[in-house]
Amino acid sequence: MGQIYLVRHGQASFGSANYDQLSDLGAAQARLLGEWFANAKQRFDRVVTGALRRHRQTADACFSVLPKSSIAETDWVTDPGFDEYNHHEVLVRHHPPFEDPEEVKRFLASHPKAKHAFQEIFQVAMARWMSGEHDGDYAEPWPVFRERCVAALQRLLDGADKSQNIIVFTSGGTIATLCQHLLGIGDRQVAELNWSLVNCAVTKLLYRPGHVTLSTLNNYAHLEWLGDANSITYR
Template sequence: MTTIYLIRHGQASFGAKSYDQLSPNGELQAKLLGQYFNRILKEEPYVVTGSMQRHQQTAHLAVAECFSETNIITDSAWNEFNHQQVFAQYEPRFNEPHLLKQEVENQADPRAHLAKIFESAIGRWTDGDFHHEYDESWPDFKNRVETALQNLCDELAKTKPRYAVVFTSGGVISVAAGKLLELNANRTFALNWAICNASITTLRLVGNEPQLLSLNEHHFIKAEDPQLLTWI
């Protein structure tokens, strides 16, 4: 029976011109993840990563700590939705990432304010009236992720590795979990907001069907230093 670990990338660079690179904190999170895998995985895993830089960086830093010779397969089907476009379609000035960061940082409760913006922006994206305004609509993203998950499960059912590790993003993990839990879009993205950087969501493969075992495990980071936990 195969255990699948879905990994959210380490902390990226919120508010920078390019979000798609790990911060120094994100690099440390990835290394802690790899050290944890070194303790719990008994053999080399099957490893897949999205093609985004933050996915690739997290994967290589983590794998270097445990199974450094493991082959890493890149599959862009595991990429995140275009969050910058989702924010910008909700509020055009947020097309400049530093303006979004600036607004959030000027609030008494930055995380709560960003959560409110995120909820509104996602609500617009998932509203059927606006699908045509996005490069990738919500139904297309959902279908892409669900197909990627099923394709992975079909492959693992044939090859039967003991472990599989997928390095991806919070939105992708939320859609995968949401499908298994039969959640609507609002509840799916409520999960997304809760998933912390470099956390582990665990699935068990039964035949070629995945079952959700756990969501958003991050105790291995918290045990090292609670200040290392991040959600943005």
């Protein structure tokens, strides 16, 4: 039986002009994951990343502390099918003032519980995107995103040997959507699951020909290793 490790990227640069960039903490989270794998003597037959910068940066930081024998550079593959949905478009279709990054900064600076207030707005924006009532407003409507994620997983399975260990560096929305596909949960549960996924947490799938199942969800024991609550982030 083969294993697929779905890794959510490390903490990105929330609130900055370029979100698609790991923070210093995000890089440290990825190195902790690499140390965890090294301690477990884990070897990977393939490494797959989405096409976003934060995906590759997470992979690079993780493997920077793993033995060279853990994976061959030639076995790295980029598949944009594992990319996140366009969170900026989802947000501004509901709240147009956030088209301006400076407005986001002003909002965050003006609220005592800024991240909580921002998440409330984003939850409503997600509900709008997933409702199916405004698909024409989005370059990638929710059903199209969902189909893209499932197709990426199927490509991975089609190209895998029956007992490979494969690691995929991707995003929370993608992982939550793949869990929906495997578990048959509703759209509302996908959004709620997405909020709970920790940066650099690991979700593991088991597969054999014609069959794939969820084994573990949102494992971040490698971040708890240090006993530092600040190492566990959700945005």
